[in-house]
Amino acid sequence: MTQTAIPFLFMRGGSSRGPYMQRADLPEDQETLAKVLVSLVGSGHALNIDGIGGGDAVTTKVAMLSKAEDNWADVDYFFAQVSVEDGLVDFKPTCGNILVGVGPAAIEMGLVPATQDVTTVRIRAVNTNARVEAQVQTPNGTVAYGGTSTIDGVPGSAAPIGLMFHDVVGGATGALFPTGNRVDQIDGVTVSCMDVAMPVVMARATDFGLTGYETGAELNENRAFFDRMEAIRLQAGELMGMGDVSKSVTPKFAILAPPRDGGTACVRYFMPWKTHPTLAVTASQCISACLLCPGTIAGELAYTAPSPARVLLEHPMGVMEVTVAFAGGNDQFDIVSAGLTRTARKLAAGEVFVPADVWDGV
Numbered sequence: 001m002t003q004t005a006i007p008f009l010f011m012r013g014g015s016s017r018g019p020y021m022q023r024a025d026l027p028e029d030q031e032t033l034a035k036v037l038v039s040l041v042g043s044g045h046a047l048n049i050d051g052i053g054g055g056d057a058v059t060t061k062v063a064m065l066s067k068a069e070d071n072w073a074d075v076d077y078f079f080a081q082v083s084v085e086d087g088l089v090d091f092k093p094t095c096g097n098i099l100v101g102v103g104p105a106a107i108e109m110g111l112v113p114a115t116q117d118v119t120t121v122r123i124r125a126v127n128t129n130a131r132v133e134a135q136v137q138t139p140n141g142t143v144a145y146g147g148t149s150t151i152d153g154v155p156g157s158a159a160p161i162g163l164m165f166h167d168v169v170g171g172a173t174g175a176l177f178p179t180g181n182r183v184d185q186i187d188g189v190t191v192s193c194m195d196v197a198m199p200v201v202m203a204r205a206t207d208f209g210l211t212g213y214e215t216g217a218e219l220n221e222n223r224a225f226f227d228r229m230e231a232i233r234l235q236a237g238e239l240m241g242m243g244d245v246s247k248s249v250t251p252k253f254a255i256l257a258p259p260r261d262g263g264t265a266c267v268r269y270f271m272p273w274k275t276h277p278t279l280a281v282t283a284s285q286c287i288s289a290c291l292l293c294p295g296t297i298a299g300e301l302a303y304t305a306p307s308p309a310r311v312l313l314e315h316p317m318g319v320m321e322v323t324v325a326f327a328g329g330n331d332q333f334d335i336v337s338a339g340l341t342r343t344a345r346k347l348a349a350g351e352v353f354v355p356a357d358v359w360d361g362v
Helices: 030-041 096-100 102-108 216-221 223-239 281-292
Strands: 003-013 016-022 061-067 075-082 118-125 130-137 161-166 184-186 189-196 198-204 252-257 265-270 309-315 318-328 333-342 344-355
Touching: 003 096, 003 102, 016 096, 030 061, 030 075, 030 344, 061 096, 061 102, 075 096, 075 102, 096 102, 096 130, 096 161, 096 281, 096 333, 102 118, 102 130, 102 344, 184 223, 189 223, 189 281, 198 223, 198 281, 216 223, 223 252, 252 281, 265 281, 281 309, 281 318, 281 333
Parallel strands: 016 061, 075 118, 198 252, 265 309
Antiparallel strands: 003 016, 003 344, 061 075, 118 130, 130 161, 161 333, 184 189, 189 198, 252 265, 309 318, 318 333
């Protein structure tokens, strides 16, 4: 045997895609697991030519599922972000877009039974301990992928998947404001460092000499901006208690600007070494919290709607809507839950292969 076969589903979740596998079909130890994921994605080449990755950070993501280990959840979702070219795997963050496909995948894998026309799948995000309820369309006991729901950044339409996020505060750092402040000064730039579903460092676009309306391509070509942003991100990681984050994709980074198309704010989000083509589901919750919480860098963008608030975040390919339930204000502020509607689609199913000298399956 020269190669090891691993069963998988290949799915689009939100505006990302990647392999969904059962954790039991993969190596137990994380070092070998990382080597397997690097091999099957094809990390180390800009096109991931020797794997199933798509040459972009939103297409080199991996979901690993298993029966839940607690009494609340139905399924445990363990996420890995594989780098496109560097042969690195980051197990620290979770991914909300890939999470969109976890409910359908868990039903397809037989980990969760379909119940009625809509099946509620309770998901524990292993990386951050967040709890998520997914409402999956299952008429006649089968996952439905066709429908009329659309999301910006994905062509066509599909069946809606409703997501309700709980326990999203402090999953990575233990605090809503990990630095202890609602704003910090780093290298002359005012930032808000928050941990809601994803630790994110947020700044005003104008503080970088940007409008906030630049395209992803324009920002990716602006290496001076990325160099300055990365220097701030590294320092923010230390201040947030995350240590040396030079080889981690977290904390992520976002810049904010006034809305142009009737939304709450305009956002450009980074993964962090490239501009996200749309916006991450997890980060959308953190950015929404920044806009709702008094005293952050949002300032003139502050949103004063009552809870639950409907936040519209303009991104390079459209708008993402987040419904946020919160409590408190100036003295004490807390995020209770966040809800979104996204879509997913099964693209392929079968086996993916890795060389036996990477892992022999034992």
